[in-house]
Amino acid sequence: MKKYRIFTAAFTAILAISMSYGQSSEERGLQIAKAAEKADEGFGSSIVELKMTLKNKNGQTSERYLTTRTLELTEDGDKSLIVFDSPKDVKGTATLTFTHKVGADDQWLYLPSIKRVKRISSNNKSGPFVGSEFAYEDLSSQEVEKYAYKFLKEDGDMLIVEQDPVDPKSGYTRRVATYNKGKGYRLEKIEFYDRKNALLKTLDYSDYKLYKNKFWRALSLNMVNHQSNKETLLKFSEYNFGSELVDEDFTEVALKRAGR
Amino acid sequence: MRKIGKNTIFAMVFLLGLFVGKSQEEKEKPIHDLELELEAEYRYFMDNAQFPGQEDHYPSIAIRPEYTLEWNKGYESINFTGFLRLDRDDKRTHWDIRELYYQKAKNNWELSLGLKKVYWGVAESNHLVDIINQTDAVETFDGEEKLGQPMAQFSYITKNFGTFDFFYLPYHRKRTFAGEEGRLRFGTVIDKDDLGYESGAKEWRQDLAIRWKHYFGIFDLGLSHFYGTGREPLFVFDALGNINAFYPVIHQTGLDLQITHDAFLWKFESIYRNADAQDFIALVAGLEYTFSNIDGNGLDIGLLGEYLFDERDELALTALQNDVFFGSRIAFNDVQDTSILIGGIADLESSSKIFSVEGSRRFGSNWRMELEARIFSAIEPNELILSNFSEDSFLRFTISRFF
Numbered sequence: 225m226k227k228y229r230i231f232t233a234a235f236t237a238i239l240a241i242s243m244s245y246g247q248s249s250e251e252r253g254l255q256i257a258k259a260a261e262k263a264d265e266g267f268g269s270s271i272v273e274l275k276m277t278l279k280n281k282n283g284q285t286s287e288r289y290l291t292t293r294t295l296e297l298t299e300d301g302d303k304s305l306i307v308f309d310s311p312k313d314v315k316g317t318a319t320l321t322f323t324h325k326v327g328a329d330d331q332w333l334y335l336p337s338i339k340r341v342k343r344i345s346s347n348n349k350s351g352p353f354v355g356s357e358f359a360y361e362d363l364s365s366q367e368v369e370k371y372a373y374k375f376l377k378e379d380g381d382m383l384i385v386e387q388d389p390v391d392p393k394s395g396y397t398r399r400v401a402t403y404n405k406g407k408g409y410r411l412e413k414i415e416f417y418d419r420k421n422a423l424l425k426t427l428d429y430s431d432y433k434l435y436k437n438k439f440w441r442a443l444s445l446n447m448v449n450h451q452s453n454k455e456t457l458l459k460f461s462e463y464n465f466g467s468e469l470v471d472e473d474f475t476e477v478a479l480k481r482a483g484r
Numbered sequence: 485m486r487k488i489g490k491n492t493i494f495a496m497v498f499l500l501g502l503f504v505g506k507s508q509e510e511k512e513k514p515i516h517d518l519e520l521e522l523e524a525e526y527r528y529f530m531d532n533a534q535f536p537g538q539e540d541h542y543p544s545i546a547i548r549p550e551y552t553l554e555w556n557k558g559y560e561s562i563n564f565t566g567f568l569r570l571d572r573d574d575k576r577t578h579w580d581i582r583e584l585y586y587q588k589a590k591n592n593w594e595l596s597l598g599l600k601k602v603y604w605g606v607a608e609s610n611h612l613v614d615i616i617n618q619t620d621a622v623e624t625f626d627g628e629e630k631l632g633q634p635m636a637q638f639s640y641i642t643k644n645f646g647t648f649d650f651f652y653l654p655y656h657r658k659r660t661f662a663g664e665e666g667r668l669r670f671g672t673v674i675d676k677d678d679l680g681y682e683s684g685a686k687e688w689r690q691d692l693a694i695r696w697k698h699y700f701g702i703f704d705l706g707l708s709h710f711y712g713t714g715r716e717p718l719f720v721f722d723a724l725g726n727i728n729a730f731y732p733v734i735h736q737t738g739l740d741l742q743i744t745h746d747a748f749l750w751k752f753e754s755i756y757r758n759a760d761a762q763d764f765i766a767l768v769a770g771l772e773y774t775f776s777n778i779d780g781n782g783l784d785i786g787l788l789g790e791y792l793f794d795e796r797d798e799l800a801l802t803a804l805q806n807d808v809f810f811g812s813r814i815a816f817n818d819v820q821d822t823s824i825l826i827g828g829i830a831d832l833e834s835s836s837k838i839f840s841v842e843g844s845r846r847f848g849s850n851w852r853m854e855l856e857a858r859i860f861s862a863i864e865p866n867e868l869i870l871s872n873f874s875e876d877s878f879l880r881f882t883i884s885r886f887f
Contacts, residue, residue: 348776
C-alpha cells in the first residue's frame with residue numbers, strides 16, 4: 225500500500241511537470257477538473273441537512289431548511305432529491321433530479337398540498353433557486369462534461385481554472401474556479417461572470433471537513449452577488465455517508481414519500 | 485359526518501394492528517412532527533343571488549393539523565392530516581380526515597394503508613384521469629381539494645418497466661354539494677344522502693384500481709384502470725324533467741402523457757368511461773411554455789393553452805365539453821414566493837366563459853396570503869350546469885398562519 229502511494233506521488237509529480245510544460249492551458253484545465261472528479265469518486269451516497277440564509281442589501285434575512293440526498297453514478301450524472309422543511313407553507317415541496325453528463329437534466333417537482341408530481345423543464349438554469357443568490361445551475365451536480373476548461377495560473381497549492389459552460393442556456397460566460405491541489409482538489413472559490421462578462425457573484429467554500437479520509441465537504445458556502453449586494457449562506461449539518469441509498473430511493477415513489 | 489366517522493374507525497383498526505405488530509422491532513428513536521395551519525377566508529359574491537337563501541358575504545375559518553411519526557430511517561411512518569372548516573353555508577361547514585395512513589417502504593416496494601390522497605395526471609385546466617379520491621366540491625371551485633380515501637396501496641418499482649401501483653378501495657365517499665345558503669349550487673339543493681348507488685353494496689362496494697407509470701427520456705407516460713363506484717354522480721333526466729342522480733359502477737381507463745422538451749411541456753390526458761347507463765370519452769390536450777428568468781432576476785412567465793373535449797356534452801359535470809383554456813403563470817421567484825395564475829376557459833359552441841386570477845405571497849416566514857377571483861361571463865341560459873352559477877362570480881381572500 226505504501227509502495228503504491230509513493231508510486232502515485234511520483235506519478236502525480238511527473239504528471240504535474242509534464243502538465244506545466246507539455247500541455248496547452250485547455251488540456252491542463254481539463255486535467256485538473258478530472259483530478260477533482262477522481263478525488264471525489266466512490267462516496268456512494270450522502271444525506272445532508274442544510275440551512276439557507278438569504279440576506280438582502282439592507283441586511284434583512286430569511287431562512288429555509290432543506291434536506292438533500294445524493295446518489296453517485298459514474299456512467300452518468302448523479303441523482304439528487306431535495307426536500308424543503310421550511311418555510312412551513314412550502315414544507316414537503318421536493319425535487320428529484322437526474323443529472324446527465326450530456327444533454328438536459330431530468331427533473332420532477334412534488335407539490336405536497338395536492339400530492340402532485342410534475343415533470344418540469346430543466347431549461348431554467350440561470351434562474352434563482354427559491355429566491356436565493358444560487359442559480360439552479362450552481363446547485364446541480366458538477367459534471368466535468370458541462371464545461372470547457374482553461375488553466376489560468378498556479379499559486380502555491382491553488383490552481384486557478386476558467387470554466388466555460390457548454391450549455392448556451394447558462395447564465396454565465398465563464399466561471400473562475402480555485403482548486404486546492406493539496407487538499408484533494410477541493411474547490412475554495414468560484415467567481416461567476418454574467419453574460420456581459422461582468423463579475424456577478426463570488427462563492428466562497430469554508431469549514432471544510434474530511435470524511436472517510438478522502439472526501440472533502442465544505443460545511444459553509446457563501447454566495448455574494450456583487451451587482452445586487454445580496455448574499456446567500458448555506459450552512460450544512462454533518463454529512464451522512466453511511467445511509468447506503470440505492471436507485472429506488474431516487475424514484476417518483478421515493479419523491480412522494482420524502483415530501484409526504 | 486356519521487359516515488366519515490365510520491371511515492375513520494375502519495382506518496384506525498388497520499393502522500393499530502400494523503403499528504402494534506411493528507413497534508417491537510424498532511431500534512432508533514422515532515421522529516415526531518406536528519404542524520398546524522390556521523386560515524381565515526372571506527368570499528364575496530359580487531352579483532345578486534340567483535336562488536333564494538343564498539348570501540353575498542361568506543367569512544370562514546379553517547384548521548389543518550398535520551402529524552407525522554417516522555421511524556426506520558423514514559422507511560416507515562404514520563401520517564395524519566385533518567381538516568375543519570366553519571362557514572355560513574352549513575354544508576360548507578365540514579371536517580375531514582384528509583390522510584391517516586401507515587406506510588412502509590422496502591427495497592423496490594412501498595405499502596400504504598389507511599386514508600390517503602393520490603394524484604394522477606398532467607393537465608392544468610381539468611383533471612380527468614385523477615379518480616382515486618372524491619372531490620371536496622364545497623371547498624374550492626377548481627376541484628383540486630380532495631377527501632381522504634380509505635385504501636391499501638401497493639407500489640412496485642421495476643428497474644426497466646416503470647412503476648406499478650395497485651389500489652384496493654374498500655369504501656366509497658359521496659360528494660358534498662353546497663347547502664341552501666351556499667353559492668355555486670343548482671336551483672334545487674342537492675343533499676348528498678339523496679343520491680343512491682347502482683351497486684347493492686352501496687358505499688361498501690370493494691373497488692380496485694391499477695396504474696402503470698414510466699418515463700423514457702423526455703416522455704412521462706401513465707396508464708390506469710379503475711373498476712368500481714364512480715366519483716362523479718350521474719344525473720339522468722326522465723321525460724317529465726325529473727332528475728335521478730346516483731353513483732354508477734364504472735370501468736374507467738385513463739392515459740396521461742407529458743413530453744418535456746426544452747421549455748415546452750406538451751400534455752395529454754384522456755379517459756374512456758363505461759357504465760350501464762353511460763359510455764363516453766373525454767380528453768384534454770395542451771402545452772405549457774415558460775420564458776424563464778426574463779429580467780435576470782428570476783421572473784418566469786409561463787403560457788398555458790389546453791383544449792378540452794367531453795363526449796357527454798352538456799351532461800358533463802365539469803361543463804367542459806368543447807372548450808379552450810388559456811392561461812399564464814407568473815412566478816417572481818422572490819424571497820416571498822410571489823406567484824400569479826391568470827386563466828380563462830371559453831366554450832367553443834357558446835358565449836360562456838369563466839375567467840380566473842389566483843395569486844399568493846408569503847409574509848415573514850409563517851404567513852401566507854392568497855387572492856382568487858372567478859368571473860362567470862356571458863353564461864348562456866341554456867347551459868345545463870353552468871347556468872346555475874351565472875350569478876356566482878366571486879372574490880376570495882385568505883390569510884394563513886403556520887405553526
